[in-house]
Amino acid sequence: MSTDEKKYKKFITIVSIVIPIAVAALFGIKIPNVEPLSFLPPIYASINGLTAVLLVASVIAIKNGKRKIHEQLNTTAIVCSALFLVMYVAYHMTSDSTKFGGEGVIKYVYLFILITHILLSIVIIPFVLITFMRARLGNFPEHKKIAKITFPLWLYVAVTGVVVYLMISPYYV
Template structure:
């Protein structure tokens, strides 16, 4: 594929990535303010979406191991599955918060600061990671492997951090769910 074709296709993808990277955080923030009346709280969801975060972390580690062994097809499949898991997490997370009140962290002292540090970095990086994941995926799909590899070195640790801290946040707040 010529550079002109890649450049043209990349421009289309980048427009889409920019829109998605802006719309998702705004939509999630807006949906937090909406409570669906007369609907039973979806209180069963937090352990499920925390588990999905754990699965995402495992998929990401397995994807890196696959590419290090030269298995590009498996690497692609594992990363696609990780993207699907992240999307499922997001849908369940929003659904839970649209039907349930937020749970306050009940820990005190130093653990409270640790919890809020992890939570805040998790939230901020979950916003930042959206364009990184999409650009990394796009570059691989377009066959631009040198640029894919370059950004993947940034994307992987950030995405892994978001997935792992999602589980940690759940485990820390789980005792305070009503």
């Protein structure tokens, strides 16, 4: 393992632990006397949708041999995911959580999608970063191996983020 790879892996480990803990901790913090950022959910849901489109376009680009476009699309998808995270945390630090109002089977469908979305959004962090690192270091055989796992997981998280928003949006106050 190269020195660069060791540095990246240490960074990836720290980020993969700190982000979920920080997000969980920030959920318990409400900023007093601040106007709720209630305009953010449709924006960050749209960013999730854009991330999904970028990921699909990225796969199409690499299958067509367009490595530079593939790299640019994935870098943009990472930036979108980071923007989503900042807006999501900002919203929840200024606004009360919205409760899903559906009943019966649809409530269980919503909860399944929500729970898998949350769990995989935690799991996907190291996958995305390791996949990105392997490409940056030019280790394309290993990049390709993990990308086959990363892509569907990340796409699922991006798409279900939109689905969760669409399902809960009628219940925003």
